[in-house]
Amino acid sequence: MMSQSGNKNILETTIVEGYNSDRERKLLQWGENNGVKTRLEIAYVKGAGRGAIATEDLKVGDTALEIPTSLIIVEELVQADMYHALEKFEGISSETMLLLWSMKERHNGDSQFKIYFDTLPEEFHTGLSFGIDAMMVLDGTLLLDEITAAKEHLRAQYDDLFPALCEDHPDIFPPELYTWEHFLWACELWYSNSMKIKFPDGKLRTCLIPIAGFLNHSLDPHVVHYGRVDSATNTLKFRLSRPCNAGQECCLSYGNFSSSHLITFYGFVPQGDNLYDVIPLDIDAAQDDFTEGSSISNWTTHMVRATWLSHNRNIFYYGLPSPFLDCLRRARSPMPHTKDLLPENLKNEIEILEDLRAICDDMMDNLGDADLDDRKNTNWDVKLAIKFKDIQRSIVSSVLTSCYCGLKLVKDELSKCLAEDTPGSKQI
Ligand SMILES: C[S@@+](CC[C@H](N)C(=O)[O-])C[C@H]1O[C@@H](n2cnc3c(N)ncnc32)[C@H](O)[C@@H]1O
Structure with a gap:
């Protein structure tokens, strides 16, 4: 049985030798010349691109990296002319303004950045750039919906602004820099690289x-x-909550x-x-009706985590989230349920575990056979899509295991109950 322990997720990093990190070294040097203090160096890390490696043993409380606010890219950098051109767009956020600024600044040879x-x-290589083959692998998954919704939202945002801005202000928004492809690149940059930081003026940027x-x-x-600028030094400090030895990735x-x-x-x-991975469970509308009006009758109750992250595997728990089990119980019988080992409660438990098992069997069928996914010679996006489906399969499989173990437990207990001459109720 798998159990969640802090150590399980501590992984060894493999540094890829021979990678040319001139540009990264130059950036580090530029930072140090401008007040950055660091006990990290940049290397190429297997499976994760560039990463930051500790140059010395760092203990809890040590600052691995300290960046002056003058080197942080914030909304105040958006030039007045661009700001005024954008102000007309009702509801435009400072984040969007900054994103549009970065699309142009990226090509500015004189930029301070x-x-x-x-x-x-x-x-x-984010989900926003997934191609058709990867999307096809994801058919029927929540990830497909998430990527589609995110892309539709971004496309609508782009269409609201362009080509209007390029036509009205070609000097500020040169059309060749403000294409959909460039916009998507900037969105991916901001989604994957930005941080929300609180500044001494109390503003979150x-x-x-x-x-x-x-x-x-x-x-x-x-x-x-790491979310707050130190007002005494006007720097952002990255302090350790866990030690990191020299040579390890921080x-x-x-x-x-x-x-x-x-x-x-x-x-x-x-x-x-x-811990934050979930599977969406497709519960029948008829079953949903039973929970209507109750505080848990929303879709989020139908998201279930892997049961290896849970400890209580006893009867009435099975390593599954209690609110979710309560929802299934109410779907079967709207009467209040106790956790007494009574035959009627145990029979109800058997029914809800059978319901869940059937739902999970269907999900496994929909996810398809892992062996049919061709893992060789595939693009980065298809590989990632396959990996996602593997994760979903392993979560569904853990829920199924919980169902089978739970069913055995409950059936054994029910036999014991029925065999007893004087039925009683044992509280657990
Ligand atoms: C803020 S950047 C970190 C630096 C990045 N590795 C690079 O080379 O620029 C975030 C991106 O790093 C990669 N990344 C971060 N953590 C990762 C991880 N644990 N495994 C694989 N890739 C990771 C992803 O591509 C992500 O979009």
């Missing part, structure tokens, strides 16, 4: 942070709290995200068991 822009990839942008995500990160937590979110907006799935 040229060295930073030079380190950015020509292409981001979405920023790009040169050098800090090399820190990869981990399910067991070294740096967790990782952040990007947030509590599911694999589908990480694929859509960052283009990767983390190694290890992700």
Whole structure:
């Protein structure tokens, strides 16, 4: 049986030798010349692109990286003319303004951030750039819906602004820089590299942070709290919550995200068991009707985590979330349920576990056979789509295992109950 332990998600990093990191070194040097303090160097890490490696043993509380606010890319950089042209668009956010600024600044040879822009990839491999083959692999999954909705939202946003801005202000928005492809590149940049930071004026700003942008995500990160500028030094400090030895990759937590979110907006799935991964369960409308009006009758109650993340596998729990089980119980019988070992309760438990088993069997069928997914000679996006389906299969499979174990437990208990001469109710 798998269990969630902190150590399980601590993974070894493989540094790829021979990678030319001139541009990254140049950025680091530029940072240090401008007040950055760092105990990290940049290397190419297997499976994650560039990463930040500790140059010395770092303990809890040590600052791995310190960036002056003057090097942080924030909304105040948007030039007045661009700002005024955009102001007319009702509801346009400062994030969108900054995104449009970055599309142009990227090509500005005189930019104060040229060295930073030079380190950015020509292409981001996030879910937003998935091709048709990857989308076909995802048919019937929640990830397909998430990517489609995100892309539709971005396309609508782009169509609201362009070509109008290019026609009205070709000097500020040169058409060749403001294509849909360039817009998508900037969206991917901001989704995968920005951080939300609180400044001493109390304002939360979405920023790009040169050098800090090399820190990869981990399910067991070294740096967790990094969201606030230190007003005494006017710097952003990345302090360790977990030690990191010299030569190890120092990782952040990007947030509590599911694999589908990480694929859509960052283009990767983390190694290890992700506590925030879920499967959507397709519960019949008829069953839903029973829960109408109750506080748990929404779709989110039908998201179930892998049961290996849960400890209580006893009768009435089975390693599954209690609100979800309650929803299934109410679907079977609207009467209030107790957790007494009575034959009627146990019979009800058998029915709900059978319901869940049937739903999961259907889901497994819909996910298809893992062996049919051709893993060789496939593009990055198809590989990622296949990986996502593997994760979904393993979660469904863990729920199925819980169902089978639960059914055995309940059936054994029911036999014991029925065999007893004087039926009683044992409270657990
Ligand atoms: C802020 S950047 C980190 C630096 C990045 N590796 C690079 O080379 O520019 C975020 C991107 O790094 C990659 N990444 C971050 N954490 C990762 C992980 N645990 N596994 C694989 N890729 C990861 C993803 O491509 C993600 O969109």
